[in-house]
Amino acid sequence: MATVLGVGLVVGLYFAPSLFDRYILSQALPHLPGSEVPPPGFEAASSPLGIPPASTGSTAYVLQESRDADQPFVTYDPCRPVHYVVRTDLAPPGTDQLIQEAVSAVSAASGLQFVYDGITSEAPTKGREAYQPDRYGKRWAPVLIAWSTPEEAPELTGRIAGTGGSASIQVPGEPYVYVTGQVQLDAPGLTETLASPNGPALIRAIIMHELAHVVGLGHVNDPTQLMYEENSGQLDFGDGDRAGLALLGTGKCVPRL
């Protein structure tokens, strides 16, 4: 847990094990009224919307595993945009821009295209529904980035600055695909962090770390990478993080989903 930031700043800088709520549908039934999944193919293009950068060649990354032993890792569908919303209640001042910058960094490193759908009042929940047609229409719910508190989100208790993860779904004959995700940020803890030297850059780095979980990276046992479980002053992705993110931009397009 050593950190160059000093003991006082360790609080709020510990990265949580990511939350990976997985939704498994053995049989997707998208055409039925009252369906638990949206109609297939929403916004699905015929080819990937972006091209990931060439790999750095580093192997200092870990990919979240699929539930399917034959599928080494799970990705978002690169043929459609990854929508996201922000619950800004409790947001420390000035952090809207940090979220946009963090999203841009993940997009540039993965080739995945993100679309900001604006502010939401949706609260983060452990078993978040992946499909919420009343709130978001007949499509997969956007990724929720929520400023929260340990009272609302117990995963943020103690030294946990944030959590991040995605839900994957499989239609028969296709690989698991991430369809939505959630980031929870500890607003009280990060408000303190914001006041520290490099505070805004640290918060941006924390959001980048959590968003990297959302698109499929796990923790790596290398403190020079941003995906190390605990931040020791890293402000940007390392070469391992970048290699992993580039790979996560190469997933299969699944228009049947």
Ligand SMILES: [Zn+2]
């Ligand atoms: Zn983490």
